[in-house]
Amino acid sequence: MDILSIIGVILAFVAILGGNHLEGGHVAALLNGPAAMIVIGGTLAAAFIQTPLPVFKRSLSILSWIFVPPRNRHREGIGQVINWSTTARKDGLLGLEAIAELEPDAFARKGLQLLADGCEPEALRSILEVDLLTRENRDMAAAKVFESMGGYSPTIGIIGAVMGLIHVMGNLADPALLGGGIAVAFVATIYGVALANLFLLPVANKLKSVVLQESSYREMLLEGLTSISEGENPRSIELKLEGFLD
Template sequence: MDILSVIGVILAFVAIIGGNYLEGGHAAALINGPAALIVIGGTLGAAFIQTPLPVYKRSLAILGWIFFPPTSRLQQGITQVINWSNVARKEGLLGLEGVADTEPDLYARKGLQLLVDGSEPEALRSILEVELITRENHDLAAAKVYESMGGYSPTIGIIGAVMGLIHVMSNLADPSALGSGIAVAFVATIYGVALANLFLLPVANKLKSVVMQQSRYREMILEGLLSIAEGENPRSIEMKLEGFLE
């Protein structure tokens, strides 16, 4: 679990609710159904309009990475590549066939299979780079769904505020209706800004970071496989791949 994400969520809520309490406000004053409907519904609607269905599905699939990101496997990956290199030096590239069959990572398995099939280094690079770039772009597009929603949310909040003020102005003769209209106006603005800056934009940036970490792992695997294909010494390969470590 990503402990910083957990602390961040808790701290954000404590800061907003606690600050409101210290100013003499009440938590109930921040709860407003119409304002939430306007902001959340409007933001989701705008995101639906601009986002292709496969990208939106992927954005939902990777949302859990905020608290449970994929494990960083750079050091483990380097160890694996060195083991593959030793097998290739002792048994030849065909000796990697059994390794490829048991490799759980699909990207690494594909690269190993290309080695076993005798692919040239340039062909190996070309094939694996296409997959690397495609995966990275697909996941970055999914992360940008939250970024775009973070851009729409404050504006939708302003729309909710204006709608609340219109309601107020149309009921000036009825003082009992003024309070609810003003509440919707101000709370909608709070919802829009808070949703963007405390959730959507941080989520987008965290997901982008995780995607780039995964891409770095795949780049390391690619460089390792190319080095094996070119017959480099395992020690030289290890020194090269250690450059990917933080």
């Protein structure tokens, strides 16, 4: 569980609602259905138009990383690589075949299978780099969905504000109808800016950092597997991979 994300969400609500209360405002003044419909609906519509369906599905599947990110496996991964290296030195590369069959991580399993098949170091690196870059690009594209929505949201809020002002201008002769239009105008702007800066853009940046962490882990495995293929001793491999630790 990412405690900073939880604190951030709570602090965002406290800051907005607390500031509104200190200024003498009421929570009800910030609740406006038409404004929410314009901003949320318009932002989602823009995201749907620009995003392929598989990318959008992936963005939803990794959204949980904000609060429950994948754990940092670098140190554990170094231990695994050292065990693989030791096995390869004792039993040969074919000894890794049984380990590959039991390996739950698809990237590591593929690398171990390539080692067991006697793949040359250059070919091994090339094949695994394709996997690494493909997954990183896919997850980065998913994270950028939220970044793009963070760019659209304030503009959609301005559209809502203009629509509210149009409503106001059309009812200048009837003061009783002015309040609703003015409320939509100002609240839509708040919704657009707040949604972008307190949720969408922070979410995008957090997801990008998690994606880079996962890519760093796979890059570490790649270096370890390549080193095993080149016949390096376990101690040298361990010292090399420790450079990936924070």
